[in-house]
Amino acid sequence: MSRNRxxxxxxxxxxxxxxxLLAAPPEQAAAIKQQPISIYADRLSIDDTTGxxxxxxxxxxxxxxxxxxxxxxxxxxxxxxxILMQAKxxxxxxxxxxxxxxxxxxxxxxxxxxxxEVILRGEAQLWQNGDQFSGEIIHYYIDSxxxxxxxxxxxxxxxxRVHVLIRPKEDRK
Numbered sequence: 223m224s225r226n227r228x229x230x231x232x233x234x235x236x237x238x239x240x241x242x243l244l245a246a247p248p249e250q251a252a253a254i255k256q257q258p259i260s261i262y263a264d265r266l267s268i269d270d271t272t273g274x275x276x277x278x279x280x281x282x283x284x285x286x287x288x289x290x291x292x293x294x295x296x297x298x299x300x301x302x303x304x305i306l307m308q309a310k311x312x313x314x315x316x317x318x319x320x321x322x323x324x325x326x327x328x329x330x331x332x333x334x335x336x337x338x339e340v341i342l343r344g345e346a347q348l349w350q351n352g353d354q355f356s357g358e359i360i361h362y363y364i365d366s367x368x369x370x371x372x373x374x375x376x377x378x379x380x381x382x383r384v385h386v387l388i389r390p391k392e393d394r395k
Contacts, residue, residue: 257286259304263295273299281309287319290331307333313345324350326362338364346371357384 264279292311329344340362357371
């Protein structure tokens with residue numbers, strides 16, 4: 223078994239047994255999707271024929287308690303429903319306040335609304351309830367409350383491994 227696959231499996235197992243639940247309850251997630259989306263940017267380009275909106279320069283998106291920010295944001299819609307959001311930055315950021323604070327950053331963040339998945343790529347970091355996960359790529363599966371991380375297989379960033387910091391309950395803030 224490759225070293226990176228081994229670390230992906232270890233982080234997945236650790237998340238299942240030791241970390242708090244990552245996802246909002248289904249009824250809360252549905253309520254958030256029904257709230258309006260507010261976006262600020264320096265420039266925008268919207269193509270209704272393709273359903274793709276591009277936002278550039280100091281982009282900030284808020285929907286309910288969800289926040290994205292970055293240098294660029296691309297939103298793909300189909301029949302008025304957001305299918306995919308992709309934020310890029312140095313780094314791009316993702317935050318959620320409820321049910322427990324969650325924040326993440328990476329050079330690129332993909333949010334697939336259909337699959338309920340957030341993918342962090344490039345110097346990815348995820349923090350929740352005092353715990354920290356870092357690696358080259360982090361997959362956060364909202365519905366199944368699962369995280370998978372992998373290091374940089376080329377060893378370009380840091381050690382090429384994933385890192386997990388799990389704090390004792392009394393140290394979490």
